[in-house]
Amino acid sequence: MATTPVLETRSLTRSFGSLLAVNGVDFRVPQGELCAVIGPNGAGKTTFFNLISGRLEPTSGGVFFEGEDITGFPPHAVVKKGVGRSFQITNIFPRLSVLDNVRIAVLARRGKTLDMFSPIEKHTEEQAEALVILGEVELEHKAHHPTTELGHGERRNLELGITLALEPRLILLDEPTAGMSIEETSSTIALVKKISADKTVVFTEHDMSVVFSIADRISVLHQGSIIAEGTPDEIRNDDLVRLAYLGEEV
Amino acid sequence: MEGSSSNKFSLRRLTGSVTSRFGVTALLALAVLAPFLVQNDYYIQLCTEILIASLLAISLNFLIGYTGLVSLGHAVYLGVGAYAFALLTKNVYPSMWAGLIAAGASCAILAWFMGVFCVRLAGLYFAMLTLAFSQVVYTVAYYWRDVTGGDDGMLGIPKPEIGIPGAFSISLESFTNFYYFVLFIVAALIFLAWKIANSPFGRVLQAIRENPERVEFIGLPVHRYKLYAFIIAGTLGGFAGGLYSTFQGYISPDLLYWTQSGEIVLMTILGGMYSFLGPAFGAGMLLFIRDTVLNFMEYWRIVVGGILVLLVLFLPGGILGFFEGWASRSSIGGNDGDDARS
Ligand SMILES: Nc1ncnc2c1ncn2[C@@H]1O[C@H](COP(=O)(O)OP(=O)(O)OP(=O)(O)O)[C@@H](O)[C@H]1O
Numbered sequence: 001m002a003t004t005p006v007l008e009t010r011s012l013t014r015s016f017g018s019l020l021a022v023n024g025v026d027f028r029v030p031q032g033e034l035c036a037v038i039g040p041n042g043a044g045k046t047t048f049f050n051l052i053s054g055r056l057e058p059t060s061g062g063v064f065f066e067g068e069d070i071t072g073f074p075p076h077a078v079v080k081k082g083v084g085r086s087f088q089i090t091n092i093f094p095r096l097s098v099l100d101n102v103r104i105a106v107l108a109r110r111g112k113t114l115d116m117f118s119p120i121e122k123h124t125e126e127q128a129e130a131l132v133i134l135g136e137v138e139l140e141h142k143a144h145h146p147t148t149e150l151g152h153g154e155r156r157n158l159e160l161g162i163t164l165a166l167e168p169r170l171i172l173l174d175e176p177t178a179g180m181s182i183e184e185t186s187s188t189i190a191l192v193k194k195i196s197a198d199k200t201v202v203f204t205e206h207d208m209s210v211v212f213s214i215a216d217r218i219s220v221l222h223q224g225s226i227i228a229e230g231t232p233d234e235i236r237n238d239d240l241v242r243l244a245y246l247g248e249e250v
Numbered sequence: 251m252e253g254s255s256s257n258k259f260s261l262r263r264l265t266g267s268v269t270s271r272f273g274v275t276a277l278l279a280l281a282v283l284a285p286f287l288v289q290n291d292y293y294i295q296l297c298t299e300i301l302i303a304s305l306l307a308i309s310l311n312f313l314i315g316y317t318g319l320v321s322l323g324h325a326v327y328l329g330v331g332a333y334a335f336a337l338l339t340k341n342v343y344p345s346m347w348a349g350l351i352a353a354g355a356s357c358a359i360l361a362w363f364m365g366v367f368c369v370r371l372a373g374l375y376f377a378m379l380t381l382a383f384s385q386v387v388y389t390v391a392y393y394w395r396d397v398t399g400g401d402d403g404m405l406g407i408p409k410p411e412i413g414i415p416g417a418f419s420i421s422l423e424s425f426t427n428f429y430y431f432v433l434f435i436v437a438a439l440i441f442l443a444w445k446i447a448n449s450p451f452g453r454v455l456q457a458i459r460e461n462p463e464r465v466e467f468i469g470l471p472v473h474r475y476k477l478y479a480f481i482i483a484g485t486l487g488g489f490a491g492g493l494y495s496t497f498q499g500y501i502s503p504d505l506l507y508w509t510q511s512g513e514i515v516l517m518t519i520l521g522g523m524y525s526f527l528g529p530a531f532g533a534g535m536l537l538f539i540r541d542t543v544l545n546f547m548e549y550w551r552i553v554v555g556g557i558l559v560l561l562v563l564f565l566p567g568g569i570l571g572f573f574e575g576w577a578s579r580s581s582i583g584g585n586d587g588d589d590a591r592s
């Protein structure tokens with residue numbers, strides 16, 4: 001209890017009409033942890049991320065980042081604090097080049113986006129940094145292509161690259177491997193593992209073998225509430241979880 | 251494989267920037283030589299008007315093509331810039347520079363004020379609010395007789411000479427001199443707009459056009475960037491209004507009417523909103539068609555409308571947009587590199 005968690009939510013709640021999509025969630029992520037949030041479709045995982053990242057305002061409850069109350073902050077302010085996220089449904093800049101998709105995020109982080117008079121190409125440091133990130137997500141060779149020439153898996157990687165370019169201290173990844181092939185999934189998961197070496201990561205994922213192999217800790221969301229939390233072993237042996245969600249999968 | 255594809259691309263970038271630099275140089279040369287080529291006061295005036303309309307259309311395209319905000323009230327800057335120039339040069343002090351600065355500054359302030367409300371909206375709501383604001387200003391200009399002359403407008407707007415007092419001065423009364431003056435101002439402002447469009451800030455505007463939500467999630471307050479774009483577009487439009495005022499010598503509230511806004515949108519779409527110079531090209535075409543068709547029939551808008559229908563159906567990128575796309579597909583060049591288009 002001595003150190004403040006990187007992320008903490010207190011009785012976080014969000015309703016849509018009569019539906020309680022997220023219901024009184026108390027959640028803590030300590031520094032450096034790789035934490036998975038799992039749950040069946042419609043459990044509230046994306047809504048939970050939306051509440052943390054400022055895309056949605058909570059009905060009640062609070063969000064704390066490194067001890068600071070960020071409840072109700074607009075998304076850009078949450079990002080400036082050091083929280084980055086990626087989206088389950090790919091959310092990129094379609095008619096910009098692959099390089100520009102990432103470069104714009106690097107320029108934003110470095111506070112260069114109000115520069116109106118120097119050509120964007122002259123910002124060579126930011127360009128080099130963007131290319132390094134594209135290398136990490138295996139898109140360097142497509143840097144100068146329009147995103148319309150990317151395949152689905154590549155677009156997912158670009159989505160991830162934009163988020164990494166922000167160098168967030170806390171990264172929320174909403175199903176980074178959604179719709180990927182088996183090979184793409186394994187290389188993306190290896191990347192997530194690598195990122196988590198020096199950052200705090202919270203991710204959602206439907207592939208249980210992936211979740212159980214890389215997560216330090218797992219939280220199970222069911223109908224908006226966390227019904228179990230623990231190490232992969234603890235979750236695997238939790239009767240409630242087996243009943244509610246895992247079924248025969250594990 | 252990887253090496254060859256990036257090589258090919260850098261080659262394309264190189265040739266692309268060379269061809270576009272060549273294109274711009276050729277265009278500028280054409281503009282400089284135009285008075286000698288046409289040798290006719292009437293056409294020199296038409297060319298002058300086309301230059302002013304080009305600036306106006308390019309300024310609007312900052313919103314439409316770059317930021318993805320379709321404004322239906324851009325004539326407000328043409329009008330307010332024109333009135334500001336007229337009021338200052340007639341009532342305060344007859345100076346070309348002071349008049350133009352008044353035109354730009356008044357529109358910067360107006361755009362700031364309107365922008366605070368408009369940038370919170372998107373799509374149709376944004377379009378409607380810009381239209382509404384411009385109609386309010388139109389109504390003010392129409393009824394505030396003491397200042398604006400009401401529906402009679404204002405006459406006798408001067409073309410003050412330029413130069414350094416005591417040293418030298420250049421009269422702008424001749425059509426050719428005035429043409430070169432306008433060319434100088436318009437070229438300088440379009441160059442400025444081009445610098446902004448290719449800066450990090452300009453790329454953020456394009457990103458907002460593509461996906462405003464994701465721009466928020468890279469940590470940028472989208473409203474503020476939209477507001478800056480709105481002010482830049484309005485200020486440039488105001489300079490065009492000031493130039494128009496001294497060019498025509500008389501102005502009326504019609505400049506502010508919503509059909510005038512529609513015409514600027516037409517120029518932009520006609521020439522191509524995803525290419526930087528496209529709107530200027532559209533401005534030239536629209537005014538040229540107006541002048542030639544008006545000679546033998548009154549309903550020149552039918553011709554423009556017909557062309558527009560064909561364009562939207564067959565060349566949705568506009569005319570210059572089409573040629574640029576064609577140039578970058580064939581091996582002679584591409585667009586300026588990173589600005590990928592579908
Ligand atoms: N904007 C919204 N308006 C109304 N209902 C919503 C909204 N967003 C989510 N919901 C509802 O809230 C519940 C939780 O949805 P959410 O997208 O958070 O689930 P999820 O766990 O991310 O599911 P999946 O695994 O399919 O991504 C669902 O019943 C969904 O229909």
Ligand SMILES: [Mg+2]
Pocket residue numbers: 045046047088174
């Ligand atoms: Mg989801």
